[in-house]
Amino acid sequence: MSGDYYCAHCEDEFVVEEGEGGGDRPPCPKCGQTESVQSVDTSALIRDIRRQWFVVLALLFLVGAGLVLYQWTSGE
Numbered sequence: 001m002s003g004d005y006y007c008a009h010c011e012d013e014f015v016v017e018e019g020e021g022g023g024d025r026p027p028c029p030k031c032g033q034t035e036s037v038q039s040v041d042t043s044a045l046i047r048d049i050r051r052q053w054f055v056v057l058a059l060l061f062l063v064g065a066g067l068v069l070y071q072w073t074s075g076e
């Protein structure tokens, strides 16, 4: 299984074939850095976005519930 990676230093994407590198963060072929290299897994990216949206919706729900509770308790 090959993986797509993105180097934040070079702002360039590259593909690492199976067997190369070994670690989950291979060095960038241009600058050789590993710290600036990120995996570009689109399915993981979509999962992350969904999880972030879930957190945002949960926060909105909590804020809304808090406001309703506040108005309810201070309404008398």
Ligand SMILES: [Zn+2]
Pocket: 007, 008, 009, 010, 011, 028, 029, 030, 031, 032, 033, 036
């Ligand atoms: Zn690089």
